[in-house]
Amino acid sequence: xERLRQDPRSDRLERARRMGxxxxxxxxxxxWDETAYYRFTEAEVDVLDDATAAIQRMLTEATDYAVKNNLxxxxxxxxxxxxxxxxxxxxxxxSLYGRLDLRFDGQGPPKLLEINADTPTALFEAAVIQWEWLxxxxxxxxxxxxxxxxxxxxxxxxxxxxxxxxxxxRDSDEDRGTVDYxxxxxxxxxxxxxxxxxxxxxxxxxxxxxxxxxxxxAVFKLYPWDWMLREQFGHNVPMARTRWIEPAWRLVPASxxxxxxLWYLYPDHPNLLPAFTEPGKTGGPEIAKxxxxxxxxxxxxxxxxxDGPYADQKKLYQAYAELxxxxxxxxxxxxxxxxxxxxxxxxxxxxxxxxRDTSRFVPHxx
Amino acid sequence: MGYxxxxxxxxxxxxxxxxxxxxxxxxxxxxSRQAQLQRECAAARAEMRPDAEQICARSVSRSYxxxxxxxxxxxxxxxxxxxxxxxxxxxxxSGRSGASATSARGGFGGTASAHxxxxx
Numbered sequence: 435x436e437r438l439r440q441d442p443r444s445d446r447l448e449r450a451r452r453m454g455x456x457x458x459x460x461x462x463x464x465x466w467d468e469t470a471y472y473r474f475t476e477a478e479v480d481v482l483d484d485a486t487a488a489i490q491r492m493l494t495e496a497t498d499y500a501v502k503n504n505l506x507x508x509x510x511x512x513x514x515x516x517x518x519x520x521x522x523x524x525x526x527x528x529s530l531y532g533r534l535d536l537r538f539d540g541q542g543p544p545k546l547l548e549i550n551a552d553t554p555t556a557l558f559e560a561a562v563i564q565w566e567w568l569x570x571x572x573x574x575x576x577x578x579x580x581x582x583x584x585x586x587x588x589x590x591x592x593x594x595x596x597x598x599x600x601x602x603x604r605d606s607d608e609d610r611g612t613v614d615y616x617x618x619x620x621x622x623x624x625x626x627x628x629x630x631x632x633x634x635x636x637x638x639x640x641x642x643x644x645x646x647x648x649x650x651x652a653v654f655k656l657y658p659w660d661w662m663l664r665e666q667f668g669h670n671v672p673m674a675r676t677r678w679i680e681p682a683w684r685l686v687p688a689s690x691x692x693x694x695x696l697w698y699l700y701p702d703h704p705n706l707l708p709a710f711t712e713p714g715k716t717g718g719p720e721i722a723k724x725x726x727x728x729x730x731x732x733x734x735x736x737x738x739x740x741d742g743p744y745a746d747q748k749k750l751y752q753a754y755a756e757l758x759x760x761x762x763x764x765x766x767x768x769x770x771x772x773x774x775x776x777x778x779x780x781x782x783x784x785x786x787x788x789x790r791d792t793s794r795f796v797p798h799x800x
Numbered sequence: 801m802g803y804x805x806x807x808x809x810x811x812x813x814x815x816x817x818x819x820x821x822x823x824x825x826x827x828x829x830x831x832s833r834q835a836q837l838q839r840e841c842a843a844a845r846a847e848m849r850p851d852a853e854q855i856c857a858r859s860v861s862r863s864y865x866x867x868x869x870x871x872x873x874x875x876x877x878x879x880x881x882x883x884x885x886x887x888x889x890x891x892x893x894s895g896r897s898g899a900s901a902t903s904a905r906g907g908f909g910g911t912a913s914a915h916x917x918x919x920x
Contacts, residue, residue, distance in 0.1 A: 454818030553918045565813055582813045603912030618817035627817075632912070636903025643903040657908065657918050667907030728915075743914060 435540030437760035442468035467794035486776035527681035539758035558615040560780030564797035575799040579778035588773035589623035602656040652677040690750035730790035
């Protein structure tokens with residue numbers, strides 16, 4: 435594994451625009467970054483693929499364990515959510531996608547840092563944008579990337595109706611771009627895919643409706659379950675016969691406390707880091723993360739404190755495995771799981787050891 | 801087996817909604833969904849598959865009917881917000897005596913304003 439510098443293509447922003455990638459820059463700063471790329475060996479790609487598959491198996495088994503043992507309290511599941519979580523899991527409502535964040539330096543085994551089980555992003559850039567870059571950059575190289583075709587293949591297997599609504603919050607180009615990319619894959623799979631913002635979702639007393647008062651039978655939401663359930667319409671969710679992607683059981687692996695359950699069930703697994711819901715049990719330096727935090731907010735680690743809106747949440751304490759440094763940057767491997775299978779990776783890197791919403795997306799090849 | 805065993809160079813990535821059917825990959829062009837469905841119909845009939853007529857029915861009735869195209873000028877589809885669902889409400893029609901004619905809205909989304917997006 436190595437990080438190599440390159441000259442960005444002079445027309446990269448125009449290329450991005452033509453593909454519908456509206457957030458190549460965020461608030462005037464580069465997000466899609468062509469000043470560098472990562473190169474892996476084939477063996478390293480296989481290591482990442484195998485580790486992702488192994489973690490996915492543990493995720494499935496541990497979720498079943500959590501539901502059967504009613505671990506809603508230790509997981510910090512939102513109040514009132516557990517019945518819909520149990521029903522969702524017992525009905526085996528399928529998951530479309532998720533992203534594992536892995537620490538990997540090409541030397542030791544990949545280590546699981548976090549599971550993004552509910553609203554993972556950086557999808558469009560991993561699936562399409564970095565592939566387009568590869569086509570222009572190196573005709574002999576390949577990329578760990580089957581995300582696009584696996585998404586299209588997954589939609590018909592989810593048992594959804596012919597129309598699936600798509601929704602996200604307003605005022606985020608990244609959220610809207612990610613949702614529109616997923617709509618694109620659903621349309622290519624033969625699904626009718628109308629869009630409405632999450633604040634446009636209606637409730638008529640019995641079902642959720644769209645702006646034409648059509649009942650919403652199924653909806654893909656880029657909006658967190660833990661936000662939805664504490665909002666005004668949250669108490670309507672158990673009553674509505676709506677299929678949600680991602681399904682409610684994803685609240686189980688979405689909690690950072692789930693990492694402590696994984697360590698409990700699979701201690702010393704080579705792809706896991708020690709993790710507990712109490713401080714001081716890892717036996718070494720620790721990083722503390724709010725159970726429902728996002729984008730590196732309210733993190734506490736040796737020499738690092740970040741602020742944010744999650745300070746009042748319970749925390750997960752994980753053995754601190756500082757990210758490797760390549761060319762002065764700290765990369766995190768985002769490994770995608772589509773319909774339960776490894777599908778490819780995207781890399782985000784930061785000038786600090788904490789990945790946050792200002793971190794940049796950098797392509798890769800092998 | 802590992803990912804690296806599979807040849808990836810032949811993959812073709814197409815965007816329909818986002819790029820109006822423009823192929824992103826140099827490895828091949830994009831087949832429209834309609835052409836794909838018609839091809840699948842022809843293959844199913846040639847193979848005398850028991851579900852051939854079901855497959856062929858999709859090639860006649862399906863079309864890209866998505867709307868809600870947002871505020872960006874190059875989106876393939878039109879107006880923002882709104883739904884173009886062609887499915888009837890029959891699955892939800894039983895027991896609708898408690899439903900109102902006009903739905904209340906705004907019951908989701910309040911948390912987002914403090915967080916600037918749902919990204920994780």
